[in-house]
Amino acid sequence: MDSLTFVLFGATGDLAKRKIFPSLFNLFLDKKMPDSLTIIGLGRREWSDEVFQKHVEKSLQSFSERSKNVDAYKIKEFLRFFHYRPLDVTDQENYKQLLNVIQKYEQELSIPENRLFYLSVAPEFFDVIALNIKKSGLGSSKGWKRLVIEKPFGHDLKSAQELNAKLREAFEEDEIYLIDHYLGKPMVQNLEALAFANPMLQALWSNKHISNIQITASETVGVEERADYYDQAGAIRDMVQNHLLQLVMLTAMQQPEKLSADEIRRQKIRVLEHLRPLQLDDVGKNLVRGQYSLGEINGESVPSYTAEPGIKPSSMNDTFIAARLWIDDAFWGGVPFYIRTGKRMKEKSTRIVIEFKNTISDLYKEKNEKTPPNLLIIEISPNESVLLQFNSKNPLNNSKIEPIKVTFSANKKDVPEAYELLLFDALNGDSTFFVQWKEVELSWKWVQPILEAFEQNALLLHGYSAGTMGPRAAEQLLEEDGFNWW
Ligand SMILES: NC(=O)C1=CN([C@@H]2O[C@H](COP(=O)(O)OP(=O)(O)OC[C@H]3O[C@@H](n4cnc5c(N)ncnc54)[C@H](OP(=O)(O)O)[C@@H]3O)[C@@H](O)[C@H]2O)C=CC1
Numbered sequence: 001m002d003s004l005t006f007v008l009f010g011a012t013g014d015l016a017k018r019k020i021f022p023s024l025f026n027l028f029l030d031k032k033m034p035d036s037l038t039i040i041g042l043g044r045r046e047w048s049d050e051v052f053q054k055h056v057e058k059s060l061q062s063f064s065e066r067s068k069n070v071d072a073y074k075i076k077e078f079l080r081f082f083h084y085r086p087l088d089v090t091d092q093e094n095y096k097q098l099l100n101v102i103q104k105y106e107q108e109l110s111i112p113e114n115r116l117f118y119l120s121v122a123p124e125f126f127d128v129i130a131l132n133i134k135k136s137g138l139g140s141s142k143g144w145k146r147l148v149i150e151k152p153f154g155h156d157l158k159s160a161q162e163l164n165a166k167l168r169e170a171f172e173e174d175e176i177y178l179i180d181h182y183l184g185k186p187m188v189q190n191l192e193a194l195a196f197a198n199p200m201l202q203a204l205w206s207n208k209h210i211s212n213i214q215i216t217a218s219e220t221v222g223v224e225e226r227a228d229y230y231d232q233a234g235a236i237r238d239m240v241q242n243h244l245l246q247l248v249m250l251t252a253m254q255q256p257e258k259l260s261a262d263e264i265r266r267q268k269i270r271v272l273e274h275l276r277p278l279q280l281d282d283v284g285k286n287l288v289r290g291q292y293s294l295g296e297i298n299g300e301s302v303p304s305y306t307a308e309p310g311i312k313p314s315s316m317n318d319t320f321i322a323a324r325l326w327i328d329d330a331f332w333g334g335v336p337f338y339i340r341t342g343k344r345m346k347e348k349s350t351r352i353v354i355e356f357k358n359t360i361s362d363l364y365k366e367k368n369e370k371t372p373p374n375l376l377i378i379e380i381s382p383n384e385s386v387l388l389q390f391n392s393k394n395p396l397n398n399s400k401i402e403p404i405k406v407t408f409s410a411n412k413k414d415v416p417e418a419y420e421l422l423l424f425d426a427l428n429g430d431s432t433f434f435v436q437w438k439e440v441e442l443s444w445k446w447v448q449p450i451l452e453a454f455e456q457n458a459l460l461l462h463g464y465s466a467g468t469m470g471p472r473a474a475e476q477l478l479e480e481d482g483f484n485w486w
């Protein structure tokens with residue numbers, strides 16, 4: 001791995017302490033960091049290196065399991081990478097001073113002018129920072145530069161296009177690493193292997209044998225401390241435009257010629273290009289929008305969305321979306337893809353269920369109402385597993401045909417965090433599991449008519465009680481096609 005300087009904008013913020021520092025620490029313990037590295041944290045706070053290092057140490061104590069079982073000297077060794085510099089991202093002078101600081105460390109440690117800029121700040125600063133990096137000469141021509149960007153990328157198609165145009169004034173496309181943390185989840189990274197490293201599954205992976213695909217990302221949490229952002233975004237922007245469409249792409253993509261970042265991306269983009277666009281008047285037929293009302297989760301009562309701190313009592317924002325998608329190509333034509341996501345649902349679960357067609361003549365129908373279909377269930381989080389559901393006779397139940405499940409599962413504590421895998425890839429210059437602009441743009445294009453339908457109040461906002469799996473209308477969406485959510 002090349003030696004480099006890691007410049008972290010927003011180093012005093014929430015994401016840095018909860019995800020970035022603990023993930024870097026795991027990489028350090030696993031010897032997956034370059035030998036020569038400087039990490040420069042930035043924020044407006046007037047902190048010294050020592051205060052910043054104490055802050056990083058505290059974040060490890062709070063958010064890193066592995067830090068509990070290591071000797072204190074290892075933590076000290078890790079903290080030596082960290083330096084801090086107060087900087088206001090809107091002040092151009094500050095960038096020139098930053099350049100001097102970076103050059104000083106580069107010379108001291110003989111680090112080449114390779115610089116990774118990680119923007120863990122509010123999205124309104126993404127373009128400001130990128131352009132200031134360019135103007136100040138922080139991106140040196142003597143080494144490489146990379147820009148890692150958090151979500152959200154735009155608020156709609158137009159704002160995303162504008163943001164991309166500004167970023168491209170300062171960085172080349174292949175220097176920009178857009179984070180979608182779902183792509184860092186190990187089971188999501190495993191999807192391609194499931195489909196392409198198993199001849200048995202590959203033979204079945206198309207409309208010939210699959211009747212429908214269901215992707216669920218349900219959460220039990222509410223809006224937490226992010227009311228301002230979430231009330232503007234809703235589930236459609238927060239989860240559907242990015243994470244769920246990424247899962248659709250990875251499930252539906254065809255086998256790439258080789259496993260390179262470019263080839264995989266080409267296949268993902270192909271899926272989006274064949275995704276049937278929604279017209280304004282189709283939206284209501286294919287999409288269910290919901291908002292939670294008061295209810296109970298795990299025995300505790302939880303308030304309605306509009307009673308959450310920071311949410312307007314009159315808010316008509318969506319906290320739940322279910323939708324039916326069609327991919328009009330030779331492989332998936334006729335197979336509905338159903339997606340659903342919501343806050344304050346019954347359980348925390350991200351999973352993909354592939355339901356196979358049931359075309360056998362049913363020899364067993366006298367003893368069964370209907371032979372259950374074969375299913376492939378891919379659990380992404382909170383636990384990881386792959387489960388195949390077959391049918392088998394149960395000698396203890398009058399030899400009825402019953403589903404049996406064959407499961408492979410990983411122990412949760414052995415599975416690396418999404419951010420850890422993504423940070424390692426960014427340090428290494430591997431962009432396979434980062435999102436490329438074209439994917440973002442096509443995703444926004446698909447979502448845009450939905451946003452317009454919402455703005456025109458053309459769609460009912462269904463209520464659902466907190467602690468349920470969403471509005472009844474989401475069940476009906478599948479029932480219309482003869483299916484149900486698994
Ligand atoms: N937190 C999370 O779980 C997730 C966050 N994200 C994304 O990550 C990014 C960061 O989020 P989060 O950490 O939660 O945000 P926070 O509000 O916790 O942190 C914001 C950071 O930006 C810095 N900052 C704000 N204004 C300026 C300025 N003018 N100049 C310099 N620094 C500034 C703050 O430093 P200071 O106050 O010292 O100036 C702070 O370090 C956002 O894009 C968010 O959407 C994405 C997924 C999850």
Ligand SMILES: O=C1O[C@H](COP(=O)(O)O)[C@@H](O)[C@H](O)[C@H]1O
Nearest residue numbers: 181217219221238239243350381
């Ligand atoms: O990006 C986001 O994802 C989380 C859910 O992530 P998960 O890894 O816990 O499934 C969601 O809570 C948040 O609103 C959204 O911004």
